[in-house]
Amino acid sequence: MRDSPAASDTAPPSAPYLAGLNETQAAAVHATDGPVLVLAGAGTGKTRVLTCRLAHILATGRARPWQVLAVTFTNKAAREMRDRVGALLGCSVEGWWVGTFHAAGARLLRSHAERVGLKPAFTILDMDDQLRLLKQLIEARGIDAKRLPPRLFSSVIQRWKDRGLTPDRVTAAEGADAVDNLALPLYEEYQARLRAVNACDFGDLLLHGLTLFREYPEIAEKYQRQFRYLLVDEYQDTNVAQYLWLRALAQGHHNLCCVGDDDQSIYSWRGAEIGNILRFERDFPGAQVIRLECNYRSTPHILAAASHLIAHNQGRLGKTLWTTRGSGEKVGVRAVWDGEDEARVVCEQIEALRGRGHPLREMAVLVRAGFQTREFEERLITVGLPYRIIGGARFYERQEIRDAIAYFRVVVQPDDDLAFERIVNTPKRGLGPATLRSVHTLARDAGISLLAATARLIGSDELKPQARGTLSRLLGDLARWRDRLSAAPHPDVAMQILEESGYTAMWQADRSPEAAGRLENLKELVAALTEFESMPGFLEHVSLVMDNDEAAGDDKVVLMTLHAAKGLEFDTVFLPGWEEGIFPNQRALNEGGTAALEEERRLAYVGLTRARARAFIFFADRRVVYGTWQQVMPSRFIRELPADDVVQSAPAGLFGFEMRRAMGARADEALSEAIPIAAPPPRFAPRHRPEPPLIEGRAERVAVRPAPAHPFAPGQRVFHQKFGYGSVRAVDGDRLDIDFEKAGSKTIIHSFVEAA
DNA sequence: TCCCTCCTTGTTTTT
DNA sequence: CAAGGAGGGA
Numbered sequence: 001m002r003d004s005p006a007a008s009d010t011a012p013p014s015a016p017y018l019a020g021l022n023e024t025q026a027a028a029v030h031a032t033d034g035p036v037l038v039l040a041g042a043g044t045g046k047t048r049v050l051t052c053r054l055a056h057i058l059a060t061g062r063a064r065p066w067q068v069l070a071v072t073f074t075n076k077a078a079r080e081m082r083d084r085v086g087a088l089l090g091c092s093v094e095g096w097w098v099g100t101f102h103a104a105g106a107r108l109l110r111s112h113a114e115r116v117g118l119k120p121a122f123t124i125l126d127m128d129d130q131l132r133l134l135k136q137l138i139e140a141r142g143i144d145a146k147r148l149p150p151r152l153f154s155s156v157i158q159r160w161k162d163r164g165l166t167p168d169r170v171t172a173a174e175g176a177d178a179v180d181n182l183a184l185p186l187y188e189e190y191q192a193r194l195r196a197v198n199a200c201d202f203g204d205l206l207l208h209g210l211t212l213f214r215e216y217p218e219i220a221e222k223y224q225r226q227f228r229y230l231l232v233d234e235y236q237d238t239n240v241a242q243y244l245w246l247r248a249l250a251q252g253h254h255n256l257c258c259v260g261d262d263d264q265s266i267y268s269w270r271g272a273e274i275g276n277i278l279r280f281e282r283d284f285p286g287a288q289v290i291r292l293e294c295n296y297r298s299t300p301h302i303l304a305a306a307s308h309l310i311a312h313n314q315g316r317l318g319k320t321l322w323t324t325r326g327s328g329e330k331v332g333v334r335a336v337w338d339g340e341d342e343a344r345v346v347c348e349q350i351e352a353l354r355g356r357g358h359p360l361r362e363m364a365v366l367v368r369a370g371f372q373t374r375e376f377e378e379r380l381i382t383v384g385l386p387y388r389i390i391g392g393a394r395f396y397e398r399q400e401i402r403d404a405i406a407y408f409r410v411v412v413q414p415d416d417d418l419a420f421e422r423i424v425n426t427p428k429r430g431l432g433p434a435t436l437r438s439v440h441t442l443a444r445d446a447g448i449s450l451l452a453a454t455a456r457l458i459g460s461d462e463l464k465p466q467a468r469g470t471l472s473r474l475l476g477d478l479a480r481w482r483d484r485l486s487a488a489p490h491p492d493v494a495m496q497i498l499e500e501s502g503y504t505a506m507w508q509a510d511r512s513p514e515a516a517g518r519l520e521n522l523k524e525l526v527a528a529l530t531e532f533e534s535m536p537g538f539l540e541h542v543s544l545v546m547d548n549d550e551a552a553g554d555d556k557v558v559l560m561t562l563h564a565a566k567g568l569e570f571d572t573v574f575l576p577g578w579e580e581g582i583f584p585n586q587r588a589l590n591e592g593g594t595a596a597l598e599e600e601r602r603l604a605y606v607g608l609t610r611a612r613a614r615a616f617i618f619f620a621d622r623r624v625v626y627g628t629w630q631q632v633m634p635s636r637f638i639r640e641l642p643a644d645d646v647v648q649s650a651p652a653g654l655f656g657f658e659m660r661r662a663m664g665a666r667a668d669e670a671l672s673e674a675i676p677i678a679a680p681p682p683r684f685a686p687r688h689r690p691e692p693p694l695i696e697g698r699a700e701r702v703a704v705r706p707a708p709a710h711p712f713a714p715g716q717r718v719f720h721q722k723f724g725y726g727s728v729r730a731v732d733g734d735r736l737d738i739d740f741e742k743a744g745s746k747t748i749i750h751s752f753v754e755a756a
Numbered sequence: 757t758c759c760c761t762c763c764t765t766g767t768t769t770t771t
Numbered sequence: 772c773a774a775g776g777a778g779g780g781a
Contacts, residue, residue: 074770102771126771146764146777202771237770270769369767391769428757544771563768585767603768626766627772 035284042609043297072233105205124543161203162271235260299328306608332616335650343379362571384749390560415449427506573611578635
């Protein structure tokens with residue numbers, strides 16, 4: 001449908017949802033028809049444009065809600081889009097096609113599953129299931145899984161899927177190249193196994209969609225007609241499969257609007273194809289390109305530093321970000337002695353800012369790799385600053401949650417072999433490898449599911465009486481739970497499953513420090529069930545949508561990787577570990593080419609542009625790498641910062657030398673502005689003077705906490721969330737010296753432990 | 757079946 | 772160095 005005058009007349013330019021857009025944003029909202037690429041620099045109101053555009057399309061009657069497909073990458077982004085569109089239009093977005101690529105792919109595929117050899121109730125496997133399945137196939141082929149681990153095959157297969165390649169479309173030459181010519185046959189077998197157990201992995205949700213569109217043009221046409229408008233967020237992160245999927249849907253009307261920023265493409269290692277955004281104008285002839293360049297987030301110094309840095313990249317479309325914000329602080333570049341010093345300095349700055357009234361939740365420490373958070377955590381615990389780590393094990397990836405869900409899966413779908421395997425001997429039921437092997441053998445030979453094979457074996461006398469009894473009881477339980485599910489509320493049944501299977505009891509009997517938390521998680525899982533209509537509905541949600549959305553409301557310092565920080569913003573950002581080998585990462589350096597290095601630089605750009613008011617970069621003189629001290633070089637990215645927008649500082653002993661190394665020829669000029677800070681090296685000099693914070697003005701010491709609510713005494717047994725159980729060795733005010741059973745001895749603020 | 761020891765391997769991570 | 776996996780021994 002083309003822009004009809006009647007349609008556009010119904011939306012006056014003063015429509016409330018258009019209020020406050022700047023000129024280019026408004027242009028991006030109004031350019032409804034034909035292909036449009038919105039190049040949205042960091043902090044330029046990208047989400048705003050997307051949501052307003054969607055609202056505009058609906059409000060002007062160009063399409064009905066179910067005729068617009070809006071896709072993003074993450075659940076977080078999808079949720080934000082749904083919330084904002086809902087708020088803008090004042091209605092529910094229930095049932096609309098606004099969500100992640102994978103959720104849309106799954107929804108579409110459920111309607112046509114038979115066409116690709118699946119049943120509509122197919123299971124969506126996660127990483128863990130995939131790896132276990134692959135491992136079985138690898139071992140069945142007699143491949144040494146130690147030399148060639150499942151992960152390796154998994155990543156090769158995933159990359160093929162990212163490129164939209166089904167096994168028959170991988171060229172023989174490429175197949176021969178991949179893992180000794182083993183990956184391609186394994187890929188074929190893997191796909192066959194997935195179909196046999198009526199399952200999909202994440203890549204399949206799109207890949208099967210492509211097959212569907214290719215083999216059944218009438219289905220493709222149906223969706224081309226249905227989706228009059230397509231909106232895509234984070235286009236720089238799409239892979240080839242997603243590009244092909246979008247292109248198939250946009251066929252005909254070409255009402256495709258992609259929003260993205262080539263400078264923030266940081267996911268090539270998982271198949272994202274930056275070429276998609278660079279090639280957009282060629283892929284979609286007649287495309288309009290709209291650049292959003294007015295940044296509403298960062299101060300000019302931060303913006304200048306980020307822009308100057310990213311200008312060192314070759315392969316980019318190029319934009320000129322500008323801001324109307326007044327000048328603020330320059331970007332701090334700070335040399336430190338080592339990782340411990342770095343954590344200490346960062347925490348001092350955090351305390352200083354807090355003393356000046358800045359909320360902790362507005363301060364983020366953004367690291368290149370997860371392991372870097374450890375030293376910060378330890379320091380934050382020591383000084384008693386509350387913090388939150390984003391990332392790490394997600395809720396549904398935890399062992400106990402996966403086990404519980406496996407029970408639910410088998411109950412709902414008896415043929416779910418991977419789930420059956422997971423629970424058949426969890427908790428331990430005394431089933432040995434021999435018993436399980438005969439189940440597997442029969443299943444394979446008869447071409448039936450593990451559960452069906454088990455049932456058959458129980459009827460025979462092949463099994464030892466004990467195993468037979470155990471399996472018979474398990475199958476009886478499963479059947480009973482299944483019956484109950486149709487009669488009783490599913491949260492109640494879930495609770496019964498966990499109780500009657502002995503799963504809850506297993507953790508109650510467990511004396512390890514994590515057991516209590518696991519039981520808590522199980523309770524949380526059952527509580528979460530109440531929000532869903534049915535058990536199958538819940539399972540779909542779990543596999544596609546469930547993430548650990550921690551309460552962001554608490555006032556805590558935020559620790560996370562640069563990748564996890566994309567799309568977020570903070571008043572203050574700390575960027576530690578800017579050293580060659582850490583950032584840029586060693587692997588990027590090993591590759592030798594520019595592609596990997598440019599991606600690291602984009603990551604640096606993402607990091608800097610997260611900051612609204614303050615950004616601090618750190619680099620150490622030496623660091624412990626794999627257990628040994630190593631002298632490290634400042635990151636080349638430091639040298640690429642504009643001297644005018646940066647303030648440097650270093651402890652006295654490091655001052656001249658390090659700065660010259662970091663800043664190259666411009667160091668002397670820059671040094672005239674720098675603030676020398678006296679601090680002895682913590683490890684090599686015995687004296688230790690407290691150091692003033694880098695931020696101007698002295699740190700106001702935060703008031704000492706009130707007297708401990710629980711008086712702790714030496715010898716007392718205590719429990720800590722992270723370190724587990726331990727005993728108090730000494731008490732010093734609000735600080736406790738604790739010997740932990742697992743984690744060794746640490747100094748901990750009393751409020752972080754409880755009496756055990 | 758469980759525990760201990762030896763060995764390997766150390767980015768980023770969403771769905 | 773430290774964590775996690777595999778394999779062997781009790």
